[in-house]
Amino acid sequence: MSIFQVPAVPATADAELAARLQQRIDRKTKPLGALGRIESLALQLGLVQRTEAPVLQQPQMLVFAGDHGLARRGVSAYPQDVTWQMVENMLAGGAAVNVFSRLAGLGVTVVDAGVAHDLAPRPGLLLRKVAPGTADASEGPAMSAAQCAQALAAGAEVLRGLPGNAVLLGEMGIGNTSSAALLLARLAGVPIEAAVGRGTGLDDDGLARKRALLAQVLARHADAQQPLDALAALGGFEIAMLAGAMLQAAHERRLIVVDGFICAAAALVACRLQPAVRDYCVFAHLGGEAGHAALLQALGVQPLLQLDMRLGEGSAAALAWPLLQAAVAMLREMASFESAGVSDSGG
Numbered sequence: 001m002s003i004f005q006v007p008a009v010p011a012t013a014d015a016e017l018a019a020r021l022q023q024r025i026d027r028k029t030k031p032l033g034a035l036g037r038i039e040s041l042a043l044q045l046g047l048v049q050r051t052e053a054p055v056l057q058q059p060q061m062l063v064f065a066g067d068h069g070l071a072r073r074g075v076s077a078y079p080q081d082v083t084w085q086m087v088e089n090m091l092a093g094g095a096a097v098n099v100f101s102r103l104a105g106l107g108v109t110v111v112d113a114g115v116a117h118d119l120a121p122r123p124g125l126l127l128r129k130v131a132p133g134t135a136d137a138s139e140g141p142a143m144s145a146a147q148c149a150q151a152l153a154a155g156a157e158v159l160r161g162l163p164g165n166a167v168l169l170g171e172m173g174i175g176n177t178s179s180a181a182l183l184l185a186r187l188a189g190v191p192i193e194a195a196v197g198r199g200t201g202l203d204d205d206g207l208a209r210k211r212a213l214l215a216q217v218l219a220r221h222a223d224a225q226q227p228l229d230a231l232a233a234l235g236g237f238e239i240a241m242l243a244g245a246m247l248q249a250a251h252e253r254r255l256i257v258v259d260g261f262i263c264a265a266a267a268l269v270a271c272r273l274q275p276a277v278r279d280y281c282v283f284a285h286l287g288g289e290a291g292h293a294a295l296l297q298a299l300g301v302q303p304l305l306q307l308d309m310r311l312g313e314g315s316a317a318a319l320a321w322p323l324l325q326a327a328v329a330m331l332r333e334m335a336s337f338e339s340a341g342v343s344d345s346g347g
């Protein structure tokens with residue numbers, strides 16, 4: 001059976017560097033703290049890169065796609081075929097993630113983590129399919145332990161081969177808000193009713209059915225308490241690959257921009273395995289999916305944006321990217337009170 005070796009993740013904490021970064025930020029020509037979250041972002045980027053002058057090099061947008069056995073149980077407002085159809089749309093450049101990534105100057109790579117359809121090889125697509133979709137988690141584990149380890153390792157491997165020092169992570173998978181909600185309930189103890197949302201747009205009856213089914217699924221896998229056991233039992237392949245990619249990215253001290261609810265659930269898995277992963281993550285937004293706020297709270301993080309989005313794909317990560325660029329530019333290019341000859345009455 002394949003085993004996934006959880007990579008070591010160095011802590012970013014460095015009190016001396018943090019003090020120097022804060023001093024540098026405070027000497028910029030602005031009232032103390034006036035750039036708000038851009039300032040804390042700049043501090044985080046400096047600590048991740050261990051420098052007072054961070055730089056963002058060759059950022060990569062990766063979209064992990066996978067299908068879910070649970071989708072056959074009516075947990076989504078859309079049919080499973082939308083997963084591969086949207087992958088085709090992404091490869092043709094027509095999805096929201098493509099449009100927003102183009103605006104931000106980011107290339108998009110799609111990773112087939114387990115789509116239930118054969119995708120023809122072509123540029124921009126990495127074929128890493130573990131299986132054509134997970135098993136139905138209401139009947140048994142979504143993945144075997146070996147499949148789960150394979151997916152984690154494949155996610156890490158995708159990262160290992162990548163240039164640059166920043167990755168933006170998104171996903172596509174009809175039914176994957178169910179896996180994300182189940183992981184939130186299991187790994188953070190959030191009541192399943194609060195963790196489950198409308199996903200792609202279930203109506204009230206659909207939401208009630210989804211809640212009832214996922215409560216049963218959670219009870220069925222009551223023994224899967226440890227992060228990797230929970231991940232295998234509850235799915236899915238794209239979430240496991242995302243978690244593996246995050247662990248490897250943090251191991252390599254790369255910055256990670258986490259997209260929406262499902263990506264944040266993958267971050268929860270990664271952080272339960274290696275808590276220091278959180279220091280490398282920027283959480284792009286708080287979206288409209290019901291459990292998203294509880295998930296970010298469980299992680300102890302603040303999102304950058306709040307735009308009522310609930311699309312996934314990496315769309316919000318692409319929108320957040322210019323804010324990271326702004327944080328770096330502020331540190332590197334903005335004048336200080338001394339260099340600009342501006343009076344500093346701030347003490």
Ligand SMILES: O=C(O)c1ccc[n+]([C@@H]2O[C@H](COP(=O)([O-])O)[C@@H](O)[C@H]2O)c1
Nearest residue numbers: 076173175176177199200260261311312
């Ligand atoms: O990332 C989010 O916050 C988000 C919230 C709701 C839905 N989605 C997307 O919608 C799909 C999952 O929704 P569902 O209803 O099929 O579970 C999947 O392709 C996700 O990318 C994504």
Ligand SMILES: Cc1cc2nc[nH]c2cc1C
Nearest residue numbers: 078082086200311312313
């Ligand atoms: C059309 C569509 C696009 C998506 N992008 C991410 N999840 C999605 C779900 C649907 C249904």
